[in-house]
Amino acid sequence: MAEHVILIAGPMGAGKTTAIQSLSEIPVVSTEAANTDRATANKATTTVALDYGEITLDGVEKVRLYGVPGQRRFDYMWRILEERALGLILLINNDGQDPVGDMLELIKDFSALQERGGVVIGVTRSDVQEYPHTSQYVDSIREVYPHITAPVFSVDARNRDHMLITLTALLFNIQAQSEAPMEDVA
């Protein structure tokens, strides 16, 4: 069976576990533990090891969804997954301390994926905190990566349609980037 790996990364409380629950067709495997860092995200539990979900297509192709826990993204295991990954959904909670900065730092961590159009950004919790506006995320990516147009959407991780739009855009973006003729002058 053909398999594709999609990673979902983002700061603590961004909605990674929730997003995988919205997309997955199997019960999501998560390892949650009591949250001792209520200052960063005010919620009871946080993911300590991994989130895992699946979508099966036509019974012959499987999309594996892995949630990459915050700081654990530097671990050896996650680096291996990154190499196998087709793309990355980066979720950024708009109510974080410095959400735009968090996004830029995470894109840098996954720059190999970004260079081939394999990163899409979903800004979550903008219903909780209105600013920054998505245009601020867009502007700052354009400054740092002027040659790549990464999709940026405002999403609610609990909304399956939003998460499907995000995943679809990611796939189209990867396809378009990889089929564009290689050229210096666009």
Added chain:
Amino acid sequence: MRPTYTIGFLEVDSYHQVLVRSMVSRAAASLSATWDIAETPKADVVIHGPRAAAKNASGRLNVRLCGQGEISNNPQDLPAPLRLSALLEMLKRAEADFVNTVGVSKAPQIQAAPQAPPVIHETAARTGMLILGETILKSLASQKPGIIKVLCRDREALWIDLRRRAFAAPYALNEMPEDADAIRLEIIAVSADTASPVPTPGTSLDRLLWHVGLRAGAGKPAPWVNPAKRYKLKYWPNFSELPHSITHMNLVARFGSEALTADDASLRCGVDIATVINTMNALTLMGLLNENNGVEIRRLQTVTQPEQVSRVGGLIGRFKSKFGW
């Protein structure tokens, strides 16, 4: 009956083989024959790599891919980087040649390309939607973007405050009439302290521009779009807030990865030209497409894994059938 011809490769790298394969499948609708990829270099059309020896010509028609940076005056050469339009033109010429030389086994030579007739795009009728789009653009481009009051028949006014890029509609946008007679516009000059008729936060102007832009030309280019020019995407619209189809997403992604004309985009995505132009009308109205005036944009990505090309395409196809897109 539709003839079937084959394409073979001689010393062509796998990236270009995959590229040709995907271009041929996307161009299928524009060709009069069915084109299959042959597993051997014996084929009707044989594409030679830049360094393949010419004496090994084994096709009825032999063409050569130029190397990176190579400029060639030979009309039989495919320029680098390979473009869909060049490949399509070559295959059309081959089709014409093969029809005239049925049963002739010697490889016919390609004649100097007769210039393809330019595609003429009719301009759009001046509907209410088009005039509204034009009025908004004009005001946005002015020193002082102002307020526009939109009156539709006997409905309450729809207010647009361009200073805040927001609007307020007393009805659903798809209840808005599209013909010129039904819409009346009033442009209201503003000073800094003019109160906004749009209650905060209002609806994002993009929502209105997308709606108006998709309808402004009814399949024909709006005056703010030149379909002969190549356009490149500045950034993606926020699709989670816009009613859209999978085709819109496909088109946006393509315009994000290369500068395309309307016809290029139609071929690349296998989408009818009217839908492409409607989408371009909307994206341009939103300020998301830039005319590409030969500005150099360096692509950092120089290596694409060829297996990825078909892999993602297949995956998208399965998503489409799963969700009935």
